Amino acid sequence: MAERSVVERDATEREAPEDVSAMTPARARALFRQGLRVPTAGWCAGWTQANIVAVPRDLAYDLLLFAQRNPKACPVLDVTDVGAVSTPLFGGDLRTDLPAYVVYRDGEVVDEVTDVRSVWRPDLVTFLLGCSFTFEDALLTAGVPVRHIELGRNVPMFRTSLDCRPAGALHGPLVVSMRPVPASLVATAVRVTSRYPAVHGAPVHVGDPAAIGIRDLDAPDYGDPVPVEPGEVPVFWACGVTPQAAVRASRPPFAIGHAPGHMAITDARDSTYLVP
Template sequence: MTNAALTPAEARAKFRAGLRVPTSGFCAGWAQANLISLPRDHAYDFLLFAQRNPQACPVLDVTEPGETSASIFSGDLRTDLPAYRVYRDGELVDECADVTGVWRDDLVSFLVGCSFTFETALLDAGVPVRHIEAGTNVPMYRTNRECRPAGRLSGSLVVSMRPVPAELVPLAVRVTARYPAVHGAPVHVGSPGLLGLEDLDHPDFGDAVEIRPGELPVFWACGVTPQAAVMRSRPPFAIGHAPGHMAITDARDHDYLS
């Protein structure tokens, strides 16, 4: 069975058993989500940060403190993603396949929309998705665009990039604009220097991909933005997904089609 044909429950079982790979291309037709878990006394700050920066942080679900599943994720948030990142005082202290041992009863988990959700729609429309072709992770970059701060949280916008043939860029914009809950339309096309990006061959997260003649780099807001805010703002503790290693939810991608 191909990764695209797996159900969310089947994919989560594979991750729980130790499969550690980026989830782009998994479970066609099912929505994927970013994870950020913060102590309860920082949760309101993040909720406000997300409300002020909705394209980068479109919240799909929020748990009660200590809960390990969510209404759109019936698995275990501690074990059923392929890889996690653990932060203490804003510093990355571990990247691991299971966070059960560091889980806290005061953690509030946010599931934030992920652009992997609209990749099936791009492919169906005839727009290539290079990192799926290459079997690699999507490239992600910190930009020079500041998010609106909220309480103790501030940070810069993180974007994902997909090369698109120039003549297909308007189509890619139209397709993804119909998915505002999973980042929606691109935030920038071409001219990476205007985002403060000098070298697309060295992404801050994920893997570089080839940009072929006649293609333009197209940038979408990315759900790694919350982790960039954690790294700058330095809350005492946080757990996130390893970039590109997402929570595969029980929601269908068309649930977020507008």
């Protein structure tokens, strides 16, 4: 069964009051700080989005090593100083300026909130990791449809049967995001996204989901299902929810992550991460 977050199911979730694609990061963060809870696919076109995971200092080296060993899933864009709540990449407050957060204790989800100030610890180190939402505008520009944006849904994400390379206390499965792509445009999707290696880059798998341990595309582990129409191929990219899957598998005493699909919108431009 899909692990849809409380914030996605909350009947009180509000809609953004304006065109989200044209919004600036500062404006988006202000809305999230005020309590707007919504997946961020399609927001702030041209501005880079990021996954976050915050862990105590004594686990930070293991997480950094885990990211270094699994760069497709965990491309590091920035790391805060101990206890810091902003970075040059993210000028807002990492405790309040995302639309939703997940709080973990001993690997279990204990809360899903829009503000983590009440549980924030001065020994936390926050990692900002590349997000595949960053290359979606480039896919659309190249004529590749992005189904979850078309339908106003969160991207579907799946835990796979592929294990990440462990590091210290951390181990766990690779998580992937899925986008249906017309068969004639798969090569275009691969070409476009391969130019964004800092935000997951090219797909890790194309085609049969069972080959990577996914039983049912209609039952994502995170996010929302989207239809794969006749003539389309499911295409899978490594996903920045992977460190949170490692938290669940490794069961550290405490961690905070973004709610899947509810990202940190940074002050960096997507073009910063485009390679020739």
